[in-house]
Amino acid sequence: MTLLQVENLSVTYTPRDLPANRAVHDVTFDIDEGEFVGLLGESGCGKSTLGNAVLRLLSPPARISGGRVVFDGVDVTTASEDELRALRWTDLSTVFQSSMNSLNPVIRVQAQFADTFAAHRIPGDVTARATELLELVSLDRHVLRAYPHELSGGMKQRVALALALALRPKLVVLDEPTTGLDVVVQRSILTRLAELRRELGFAVLFISHDLGTVLEMADRVMVMYGGEIVENRTAAGMLHEPRHPYTRGLLGSYADPRLPDVQVTYIPGRPPDLSRPHRGCLFTPRCPHAEDACREVHPELLPERGGLVRCLVAQEDRLPVVRLGAADAAATIGSHFPATGALTDPGGTPDVVAEAVLSVDQVSKRYTTRRGLRTSTTDAVRDVSFTLHPGRVTALVGQSGSGKSTIARLVTGVERPSSGEVRFEGGSGPTVRVDRLRGRALVDYRRHVQMVFQDPFSALNPTRTVAYALSRPLVNFAGLRGTAIRERSAQLLESVGLAPAGQFLDKLPHQLSGGQRQRVVTARALAPDPQVLIADEPISMLDVSIRAEILELLGELVRNRRLAMLYITHDLLSARLLADEVLVLNQGVLVERGPTRDVIGAARDDYTRLLLDSIPNPFAPAKRSGDASVVRSAQPGG
Amino acid sequence: MSTPAPAVPAPGADTEGLQVAATEQARHSRLPGWFVILWRNGKCRIGLLMLGAFVLVALLAPLIAPYDPRGDDFPTSLAPTGGHWLGTTAQGEDVFSQLIVGARTSLIVGLAAGLLSTLIGLVIGLTAGYLQGWVDEVLSFLINLGLVVPALPLMVTLAAYAPVRGLWLIIAVISVTGWAYGARIKRSQIITLRTRDYITAARFAGDGTARIIAREIVPNMTSLIVVGFMGAALGAIGGEAGLAFLGLGDPQTVSWGTMLNQASLGGALLTGQWAWLIAPGLALSLLITSFTLINFGIDALSNPHLRED
Ligand SMILES: Nc1ncnc2c1ncn2[C@@H]1O[C@H](COP(=O)(O)OP(=O)(O)OP(=O)(O)O)[C@@H](O)[C@H]1O
Ligand code: SF4
Ligand SMILES: [Mg+2]
Numbered sequence: 001m002t003l004l005q006v007e008n009l010s011v012t013y014t015p016r017d018l019p020a021n022r023a024v025h026d027v028t029f030d031i032d033e034g035e036f037v038g039l040l041g042e043s044g045c046g047k048s049t050l051g052n053a054v055l056r057l058l059s060p061p062a063r064i065s066g067g068r069v070v071f072d073g074v075d076v077t078t079a080s081e082d083e084l085r086a087l088r089w090t091d092l093s094t095v096f097q098s099s100m101n102s103l104n105p106v107i108r109v110q111a112q113f114a115d116t117f118a119a120h121r122i123p124g125d126v127t128a129r130a131t132e133l134l135e136l137v138s139l140d141r142h143v144l145r146a147y148p149h150e151l152s153g154g155m156k157q158r159v160a161l162a163l164a165l166a167l168r169p170k171l172v173v174l175d176e177p178t179t180g181l182d183v184v185v186q187r188s189i190l191t192r193l194a195e196l197r198r199e200l201g202f203a204v205l206f207i208s209h210d211l212g213t214v215l216e217m218a219d220r221v222m223v224m225y226g227g228e229i230v231e232n233r234t235a236a237g238m239l240h241e242p243r244h245p246y247t248r249g250l251l252g253s254y255a256d257p258r259l260p261d262v263q264v265t266y267i268p269g270r271p272p273d274l275s276r277p278h279r280g281c282l283f284t285p286r287c288p289h290a291e292d293a294c295r296e297v298h299p300e301l302l303p304e305r306g307g308l309v310r311c312l313v314a315q316e317d318r319l320p321v322v323r324l325g326a327a328d329a330a331a332t333i334g335s336h337f338p339a340t341g342a343l344t345d346p347g348g349t350p351d352v353v354a355e356a357v358l359s360v361d362q363v364s365k366r367y368t369t370r371r372g373l374r375t376s377t378t379d380a381v382r383d384v385s386f387t388l389h390p391g392r393v394t395a396l397v398g399q400s401g402s403g404k405s406t407i408a409r410l411v412t413g414v415e416r417p418s419s420g421e422v423r424f425e426g427g428s429g430p431t432v433r434v435d436r437l438r439g440r441a442l443v444d445y446r447r448h449v450q451m452v453f454q455d456p457f458s459a460l461n462p463t464r465t466v467a468y469a470l471s472r473p474l475v476n477f478a479g480l481r482g483t484a485i486r487e488r489s490a491q492l493l494e495s496v497g498l499a500p501a502g503q504f505l506d507k508l509p510h511q512l513s514g515g516q517r518q519r520v521v522t523a524r525a526l527a528p529d530p531q532v533l534i535a536d537e538p539i540s541m542l543d544v545s546i547r548a549e550i551l552e553l554l555g556e557l558v559r560n561r562r563l564a565m566l567y568i569t570h571d572l573l574s575a576r577l578l579a580d581e582v583l584v585l586n587q588g589v590l591v592e593r594g595p596t597r598d599v600i601g602a603a604r605d606d607y608t609r610l611l612l613d614s615i616p617n618p619f620a621p622a623k624r625s626g627d628a629s630v631v632r633s634a635q636p637g638g
Numbered sequence: 639m640s641t642p643a644p645a646v647p648a649p650g651a652d653t654e655g656l657q658v659a660a661t662e663q664a665r666h667s668r669l670p671g672w673f674v675i676l677w678r679n680g681k682c683r684i685g686l687l688m689l690g691a692f693v694l695v696a697l698l699a700p701l702i703a704p705y706d707p708r709g710d711d712f713p714t715s716l717a718p719t720g721g722h723w724l725g726t727t728a729q730g731e732d733v734f735s736q737l738i739v740g741a742r743t744s745l746i747v748g749l750a751a752g753l754l755s756t757l758i759g760l761v762i763g764l765t766a767g768y769l770q771g772w773v774d775e776v777l778s779f780l781i782n783l784g785l786v787v788p789a790l791p792l793m794v795t796l797a798a799y800a801p802v803r804g805l806w807l808i809i810a811v812i813s814v815t816g817w818a819y820g821a822r823i824k825r826s827q828i829i830t831l832r833t834r835d836y837i838t839a840a841r842f843a844g845d846g847t848a849r850i851i852a853r854e855i856v857p858n859m860t861s862l863i864v865v866g867f868m869g870a871a872l873g874a875i876g877g878e879a880g881l882a883f884l885g886l887g888d889p890q891t892v893s894w895g896t897m898l899n900q901a902s903l904g905g906a907l908l909t910g911q912w913a914w915l916i917a918p919g920l921a922l923s924l925l926i927t928s929f930t931l932i933n934f935g936i937d938a939l940s941n942p943h944l945r946e947d
Contacts, residue, residue, distance in 0.1 A: 016678070410844075446842050459835040463857040468838075476844030524843065 003171055003203050004031040004054065008067035011046070015061045019275035023049040023435065025227040026067070031171065036197060036204045038218030038235070040211055040250070043514070044271060046209045046227040051175050053092055056084060072170065077372055093164040094173040095157070103148040109159055110144040116166050133162040156187035161193070171214075182400040183570050187614040190217060190224045209543055211250045211495055212616030223247050226272045226282035233307025235545045243309045243319065245287050253544050257576035257600050258612065260542065264577065266548035270507075270513055288505075289313050290549055305573050342604070351600055356387035356425060357564045358411065359532050363420030365436075365588075380406040382588045383420070388532055388564035390426075393555070395567045395579035395596070397611065403588040404568045408534050411439040411566065412449055413437050424448065426564075428530040447477045450525035454537040456517035460509040466493070466520050470527055477528035492523040496553060506602065515546035522553065526561075533558075536568045551578050572612055576600050584608045641748055657904040658837030662798035672861050675938055682935025688884040688928035703735040707892045715909050724913040728904030734915050738893050738922060743893035743926060747809055754813035754872030756820055759866060764851055768832055774825075781825065784818025792875060797886040804888045812877045820866035832857050865936045871930040879922055 011024040015593065023046040031037050052058050054069055056076050069076040071092060074083065105113060113130035122129070131141045137158040145211075148156055156203050157177060177193075178186040192355035194217060195205060208214050214221055214235075221238045223231040223246065231244040242248045252265030263391040270276055270287035280295040282286070287294065293312055301310045313319055365381040381403045388394055409415040410422060413434050422434035426448055437445055441484055453459035460469055472491040474480045475621050481490055496519040498504045509517055518538060525533060535554060539547040555578050558565050568573055575582055575596065582599040592605040603609045676682045695702060705712075706730060716726040723735035766777035774907025796811045831837070832855070840850050856863075879886050889896065897918040906915040 326646040414838075443844050446844065451839070451842055453839065455835060459839055461834075461836040461840075461854050461858070464836075466855070469843075472840065472843035472845055521839070524839065527843070 005070040010066035012065040038214035038221040041224035051507040057475045093169040183614040229309040257573045358388040361421045390562040393565045393579045395575035398585035448532040449532040473527035640932030676935035679935035685931025703738040705732040707736040707739045740894040748871035748875040751812040751874030755817040758817035763821040767825040767828030789815040825852040
């Protein structure tokens, strides 16, 4: 039976400083009782706006500008606040990405449950009910006595999920519930969610930009582009026969890193600016199959092969057939990595390896934290050794908290090891003992060792232009003055694919997209002409469709400039695409190392295998349906 | 294959974009972003207009005031007349002229003490927050001391025992007692800002601490600094009036506080000179009201959701 009906829904943002923005346009769909529906699309396509509109949680400047939402017979768009309050949480609840931060920081978890029960007049013993709910999400009862800050991100997110399920709702809207969490934690939450749904039978609207997760979890998937639904069909159908060119492009960014041949694709270009009127199909500028008609006629969402699709060419059944996940798929979907390039096959280049520029020798780092009278010590890194070589990428892989970023800090001289040596041998002078540097010498060392940061949104000062950001290393390290600075900045921008540079130099960070910002951050790191580049999760905050682009850029830079790169990540697919060598770090200890293909293709260590199994991969269930239970049993319980 | 350069601009309207959009718009109109945001808020606009009127009066005081505020050759204790709109004091001075010139004093005190205590707060707060360690512990102790010591009694004591009298003494006393609150807010702001990646990036680009604070951190704190200044200026104006009313002001300067002080000493109540008594108090409350109204807009500076009304 239909639980939620959305009919011709439109949402418009009318902010004061910007032109009105048609974030959601004429969206129609249903969700049946107990159905798990995924909503997919890249950043800014209107997913969250749609999710909030369904719950009528929009606040100005957003406004429902047309259509209606009917939930369980109640018209949500016209219901009074009282009716809504009765509906929300009891029948219709939600978990946001930020839910883990929305727990009240000053009250214990138990009190949060008590508040929820009290607000909805649920009688009975709070502790008993709350314990039961926590068990549902695999959390121990002692969590009840904790304050939110004493819990990890994953635990907080599970508390939020338990709260959302507290009143046995009929529909749960999950907006990016696991984005930002580590792969292994993400995997265990999603597994639990799938089991819970089977037990309790609630319906889910699951919003995510991560196609891999959505396809694995959902019964049916809706793909959104530019505020419209462009495809809507069963997950299985979507996986085997995606019919919209955009969906195909999204699917192209996944591959099983264990396959001998790994190929990913991406869709160049950016989504449309929804504040401007568009004629024709919104996807035209990025579509490899676009025809003249596409620029004139706006396609309707029409039934096609058991689903709905909004594409003129697909509706006439003229799209070329592709086998996704196969190597030849690339040629037909958007841009792709060159088949001969190192990116597709880093393991197979038996180059003569040049002398190491940087050696890390039996390094350990112990942190001592003092809390009142007690001191506790943490061994963040234990006895780690490795070397970095020009023209080669070494991937450092591990889950969050495994000590990856500590190693980055030791290598860049931000912190000193408790024992062991870090040596830099690339300079013209004698070997530099990085673990002993201070003051001026440390600044000089940074000329050779630079960083690309994880979050492009915080790595650039919002009040400073691109030109200023690039000028600083040029002034400090290259000693450039006057107009030479601007010329060199422009060259740097062009070397990271931001051309013509003049268009970008005077922009402020907020005027750039995430991918463009990450390019600027990379250009700044290249400015002193370093020999070593440390990239700490450089793509994890980016949209899936941009990730491949940045990876390709990094790969090219390493090969063309003979950089030695330490690529830090928890994502084994990107490690497989970029790295020559992989180091697997578990709780500060290197548990496995070797050429990328050997480590990923034939992982020997249990921990490496756990990381591999945690990667969301839509193709995996099809290929590994037999061992699905094995995957699940490998999850940690808590 | 070449790397495709995204030719299409980013979708301009992310939430963050909205926050900076005002700044951007201001760039075209050559007004600072915070001013544009303040001006948009109805209440705040009234406050700004009122404050503007006070500033104008203060600037043009010598032209507007009909007489010398200290000239005492008029009949004493006159009720309002055509020649003396607000009457005269017990010494025979023109009350209206004093009121006009008093605006000047109040605003000078507000501006100077506001600037001074903002500056002290900025330096101490930034140093504590950026350097951390023992420097922070010492400075934080100072800040907390400044916060718990009640300002008014301290002000009174300082002013009463100071060997000199004068407007600058008042300004100094007010600044010394009023910087702590701003310092604490700035310290906590810098603690959150200093962990941003762009600060680390600036260090990797070879910049020194002073430059990082001045060029990377302070520009991200402008609205906080403006807010702090407004609060400090308001406190200073009230503080000066209070001290002067208690007779601790500079007897040489004409201010609303000294007017109130002399009105009560000169028996304005007994002679029924309501205008003499009420005018300075009313002017003072109007000035304070204008600051309060401006504060409504200042909330919007830090919370973009309040900007959409
Ligand atoms: N407060 C706002 N004012 C104006 N426009 C907004 C506002 N919030 C969102 N938008 C615009 O509405 C559109 C849809 O935003 P929405 O948050 O729904 O995207 P999303 O698909 O959830 O993206 P993400 O994956 O980044 O969460 C975007 O173009 C965005 O710029
Ligand atoms: S309608 Fe044309 S441009 Fe749009 S997706 Fe289909 S083929 Fe591409
Ligand atoms: Mg969203």
